[in-house]
Amino acid sequence: MIKSMTGYGRSRMTVNGYDVSFEIRSVNNRFLDVNVRMPRVYGFLEEKIKKAIQERASRGKVDVFLTVERPTGEAAEIRMDTALANQYLEAMRAFAREAGLRDDISVTSLARFPDVFRQKPKEEDEELVWDSVRQVAEAGLDQFIAMRQREGEALFRDLDARLDTLSALLDQIRAHSGDALRVHREKLEEKLREYLADKEIDEGRLLTEVGLIADRIDTGEEMTRLASHIDQFRSLIRQDTPGGRTMDFLVQEMNREVNTIGSKCSQLEITQLVIDAKNEIERIREQIQNIE
Secondary structure (H helix, E strand, O other), rough: OOEOEEEEEEEEEEEEEEEEEEEEEEOOOOEEEEEEEEEEEHHHHHHHHHHHHHHOOOEEEEEEEEEEEEEOOOEEEEEEEEHHHHHHHHHHHHHHHHHHOOOOOHHHHOOOOOOOOEEEEOOOOHHHHHHHHHHHHHHHHHHHHHHHHHHHHHHHHHHHHHHHHHHHHHHHHHHHHHHHHHHHHHHHHHHHHHHHHHHHOHHHHHHHHHHHHHHOOOHHHHHHHHHHHHHHHHHHOOOOOOOOHHHHHHHHHHHHHHHHHHOOOHHHHHHHHHHHHHHHHHHHHHHHOOOO
16 A cells, blocks of 8 residues: 655654654655754664665655663763873872961862862663664654554545546446547538538548548547556555655656547537646646655
8 A cells, every 4th residue: 555755653662771752754755855853872773763764755755753772870981080090189288387377178178179070971872772662653753654544544535536526537438439520521521511612522531631630639548547547546545655756757647648638629518628637647747756
């Protein structure tokens, strides 16, 4: 079954101590264009996330928003710069001796000086981080694909109904085209009688002229191709593999065949049916712009 390019999914979970939020949304696009926004420190996850999306989507402009919070207390390691602390301590003791002050220096006193205690970010296990993010991303992607499938089902029903309408219009055009040659023959005979008055009409010449007209107004090939395109389109919307680009091509071909039929047949009934068919094809063209 066809899928839409419009989709949305969101998931948030705590996995392996990491609080992970994953949000994904997409709109129409000719190709697959994935943009991932995340903290720079987790940039190593970008290609993994893109690959996971590419395995489940083939077209659309996809935006992903990822946030990852480390387990509490594991953001950094606190380390004391012992050498710097000793320098502060010697300087303070020297000043105490020179000033005749009581030496009441403590660790708390030293801790007030800048850079005595330093934070060093902990090195993270990239595989553990990816395992945590992957589980949350898969849950969000499941929602995302499910919405695309629901939208696709609605598109399928609409397109299937429009193809039924187009087939019915083609049947009516085929039925009226059988009368087109008869109408042209009658008009030709009428004009010949006007020009020749009471003279006898040359049936051989009349048949020749009718034959030439028949060649010019024959739409059998166009109707056969149009029917084939409709059948191919029906098959495409029932497949699981993406077919949006092929549908674009088929719509162009259907429109071309209908235009040719309209240019060959000037009969009022056929002209109106051609207009209706072109309107239906245009609606189909608009709908398939959202098909993956």
